[in-house]
Amino acid sequence: MGASRLYLSPPDCGDLEAKAVEGAVRSGWVAPLGPEVDAFESEIARFSGRTHAVALSSGTAALHLGLNALHVGAGQDVVVPTLTFGATAFAVTYTGASPVFLDVEPTSWNLDPNLLAAFLSERAAAGTLPRAVITVDVFGRTCDYDRIMPICEEYGVPVLADSAEALGAMHGSRPAGSFGKAAVFSFNGNKIMTTSGGGMLVTDDAELAAKARFWATQSRESFPWYEHEEIGFNYRMSNILAALGRVQLSRLPEMIVRRRSIRDRYADALSGVDGVSVMGDPPWGQGNGWLTTMIFDLALHPDAPRRVREALEARNIESRPIWKPMHLQPVFAGAESLLTGVADRAFKTGLCLPSGSAMCDDDIERVVEGILAELDVR
Template identity: 45%
Template sequence: MEQKIWLSSPHMGGKEQQYIQEAFEANWIAPLGPNVTGFEDDLQQYLKDNVEVAALSSGTAALHLALILLGVQAGDEVICQSMTFSASANPIRYQGAIPVFVDSEPDTWNICPIALENAIVDRIRKGNKPKAIIAVHLYGMPFKVDEVLTIANKYEIPLVEDAAEALGSTYKEKACGTFGTFGVLSFNGNKIITTSGGGALVNASKEQKEKAVFLATQARDTAAHYQHSEIGYNYRMSNICAGIGRGQMEVLDAHIALRREMNAFYHKLLSNVKGVTIFAEPNEEFYSNHWLTAIVLDEKVLGKTAKALRLALEAKNIESRPLWKPMHLQPVFEEYPYYGEKVAENLFNSGLCLPSGSNLRDEDRTRIAEVISHFFNT
């Protein structure tokens, strides 16, 4: 069996061990230290727009803290994009709140502004004005920011921007993660850059960041003894993980360029295959990091399915993955409200994510191309 080609594996840049070694030499083996501060500074400079960043243990932790800082409590309703990873929705339930799921639109596969406003109007009519909106930049593709923000502002509902997959993506040249009241980043092992496991909360002010860090470090009051007036969490990033992140920040733009090259590779490979649509930016206002390149197969045209392509790749030890199964179709969330049509459901049924890592080699691309070409030509 040939070596496995992964969907999206970690890609080190070379300086990570230097930052980790410095942490060991200084004995900064804790959820604070110069690497944490340095990583936060690096992210703030990269995102620009005068944001403040709190480095945390995961993107899920960042989303949870965002909801807490927005005052979301048990019984409140929070609107969430349905087509996403479950980590976008789980923190709503952590708070005992009620998720209200919204369909996608076909241009960016992200939250549909029309369905979003319909959901808000209906929830208000029923006496349950949502406390927050969670919109996701799926696979690195910016959602329709202007439309979504206009609706959020119209109804005075704060926007939480799930940019876990979108570090380096922009809308109208402004960084994803900086549009909402809060932004969320992820540095899981399969993301554009990794800290092995980790995330960050993007805040509009220093006061918000300080509150987030306070809650992330067990909400310890200022006192010589351990005193707590609020419930806190063990959500801070370690200095070791942050050291990996500092090394990764030095190669972030290079990794984005390589991901976009993989997307261009698939465009060239599949350009003449009728019935295959490659996920792409709607226009020049959208700039995707193309964290994952995804395609949709029209079974009526091709006589072939996304599942069949996935199995063909799997037979050659090449990993691919179905698109995210919408949250409103998940057993754990099926009882909650849903607004929209079947855009997300249809995408899930006909879509596939292809190997997109920044560390894929020419020989990997050759293997991938051989399998895909054989699949569509037989």
């Protein structure tokens, strides 16, 4: 019998989660909303240093409502870092606006502050400032907010922080999700904690939170019948999923410790291999270790990301290329972009390794052995 499948980032759930879900079902609160949702919102708001949170059906839904709350609409532009998952840019198109893709800096692979400053200066001179900037805390590492936030404030452009991958990460003493007019988290099954599917919009603006909650419940007005003065969405989270999320959140600190430990073990095991490196924390913060990402020097290891990925797959181990930059995606062919080549290099030279918090040390060794064997390193 072959070795069991090692997945990139599977959910880490057990008896506590099962009991919480069973309790939510037995309570009778099965439909969307309920006491578990209310409690989950309060706990996430507190965890992320915010005063309000709105539990939603996905991180994408949170992005959509966050953009709506910033009055993003047709004919407007929104800055999006090109190295991100497609949902960040897709949500912009839901509003009728257009994403403008900016490159990332090499330290964390997040939005490049220098490029952002140059872009906003040029747009300000032309009288065509974007309606918003979306930052993305990619792979669980926060952006350089000490530089990004003053730049956006100078030009009066609001920030929506896509912290979908970064719950529990830190920027200095501040948690991911505490920056911008609002921020979003994802609880998809592959995230550092999960509600199976789900997301959260967090903010310090009570009016913004109330409006997002209203839109997420089909924009139903206060009438005995269903009355609608605005277009609404079916975006609310169920009480059952919130119960699962609350247990996961209580375990999140230990899951972060484990994921960071896994990353560090990879780094130690591969530290003696020339032309191979594991991405660490940026100097301004501490990542949550969601996905370990490694980089190959292609001059020393030609075509290594593909070769290693296929070699690991042959050993029943899942790995994945770095996000393909948005400016390279066919669906965004022709979109405006401002590039330096950093995202392109990351995509060509990088690879994501299995990082689930339930991995054991033997699992890590399996991955390392597969990498070293393909690189012919003894």
